[in-house]
Amino acid sequence: MTEEHQKLSPGLPYSALNLPNNIRLAADTLRQDSILNDAFGTEQIEYWAKTRELEWLAYESDAVENSSDQTSLWEFQRYFESV
Numbered sequence: 001m002t003e004e005h006q007k008l009s010p011g012l013p014y015s016a017l018n019l020p021n022n023i024r025l026a027a028d029t030l031r032q033d034s035i036l037n038d039a040f041g042t043e044q045i046e047y048w049a050k051t052r053e054l055e056w057l058a059y060e061s062d063a064v065e066n067s068s069d070q071t072s073l074w075e076f077q078r079y080f081e082s083v
Contacts, residue, residue: 023056 020026027049030036037045062074 023052027052027056 020029030045030049033045058078059074
């Protein structure tokens, strides 16, 4: 991430290598972010993190193994109507 990007998104880690690679890790990282907890409140952060964890569990339990970078049938069926 460039210095310019860091100024635009101060809550993000400086290195993209530190970014979580799935929703469960992202939820844990969100819970630990003191800036966002102060800004939105711990209750709101916990609510969002829990809903994302439930989404991850739904994907893990319902989705067929998808090891490619392509959108899975589960994702298409779940989100297409939202768009």
